[in-house]
Amino acid sequence: MNEPGLQKSAVRLFAIDVDGTLLDGSHRLRPDVREAVNRLAASGCAVALATARGPQAVVEIVGQFDFAPSLICFSGGWIGELDSTSLRLVSVRLDRRLPADIARSIVSQAINQGVEPNVFTPETWRVRKLTDEIVEETRIVNLQPLVSDELLADDVEPSKIMLISRLEVADEALPPIERSIQPISTVTFSKRNYLEILPVGVNKAKAVAALAQFLGVDLSEVAAIGDGLNDLEMLSEAGFAIAMGNAADRVKAAADLVVGSNNEAGVAQAVNEILARTGAD
Numbered sequence: 001m002n003e004p005g006l007q008k009s010a011v012r013l014f015a016i017d018v019d020g021t022l023l024d025g026s027h028r029l030r031p032d033v034r035e036a037v038n039r040l041a042a043s044g045c046a047v048a049l050a051t052a053r054g055p056q057a058v059v060e061i062v063g064q065f066d067f068a069p070s071l072i073c074f075s076g077g078w079i080g081e082l083d084s085t086s087l088r089l090v091s092v093r094l095d096r097r098l099p100a101d102i103a104r105s106i107v108s109q110a111i112n113q114g115v116e117p118n119v120f121t122p123e124t125w126r127v128r129k130l131t132d133e134i135v136e137e138t139r140i141v142n143l144q145p146l147v148s149d150e151l152l153a154d155d156v157e158p159s160k161i162m163l164i165s166r167l168e169v170a171d172e173a174l175p176p177i178e179r180s181i182q183p184i185s186t187v188t189f190s191k192r193n194y195l196e197i198l199p200v201g202v203n204k205a206k207a208v209a210a211l212a213q214f215l216g217v218d219l220s221e222v223a224a225i226g227d228g229l230n231d232l233e234m235l236s237e238a239g240f241a242i243a244m245g246n247a248a249d250r251v252k253a254a255a256d257l258v259v260g261s262n263n264e265a266g267v268a269q270a271v272n273e274i275l276a277r278t279g280a281d
Helices: 018-020 033-041 055-062 100-112 132-141 167-184 204-214 229-237 249-253 266-278
Strands: 013-019 046-050 070-073 078-084 089-096 118-119 126-127 158-163 188-192 194-198 223-227 238-241
Touching: 013 018, 013 033, 013 204, 013 229, 018 046, 018 055, 018 223, 018 266, 033 046, 033 266, 046 055, 046 204, 055 070, 055 078, 055 238, 070 188, 070 204, 078 204, 078 238, 089 204, 100 118, 100 158, 100 229, 118 132, 132 158, 167 188, 188 229, 223 229, 223 266, 229 249, 229 266, 238 266
Parallel strands: 013 046, 013 223, 046 070, 223 238
Antiparallel strands: 070 078, 078 089, 118 126, 118 158, 158 194, 188 194
């Protein structure tokens, strides 16, 4: 976030949250937002999608652009790129995992609390059963998980474990798990009944900083936009912090600019401001 009175820097990297930001309320990419982001990339500004989703769940989104943005997935635990034509993975710059013993402990606690764990790696999404809440998640991300009793076969080290409870029991079931695993993981609520569990120290801000360093971009030249509390650290680190109109009040308070909601093409408005800063509009 810019300090008052500091000169505005041209933006060389734009980090965009996905759900609630890039995508509208129906989880679709609006044509005007797609066109604006394409225009920004064509101007020479690097673009990254920064999301809690795994790489598989953003392939369809990447395919709608005229270029392949960098991907920051699992809320900062994974950084990579897809080929813009084939949409196949071409590089991985970061791949943080939960140790197998910690993952087993978390899965066991969740099951004992009556909460279904979703276990993710960059290539897989495993669940024990398809609850109503998990079925809704499949609709949102347009992917189907592998249903199996073996969530952690062969001592797999997950990128993320997501606990999805029934909404009516979320306030009772999830906080005890959150408290017990905080010393051994990074935990954040992406929704009231979605507890996201990541390796210690993982967040979007650190991943954006790592990507910026790789690209030779100073953080003062980074713009970031988001709507959720898990975007706060990223906005605080960026030289130009932008909040969506549908963002939480704490997110808006941390921003240099508040644009329209995700149903009002807020990202397109942000792109116009970025291009105006660079004189490319």
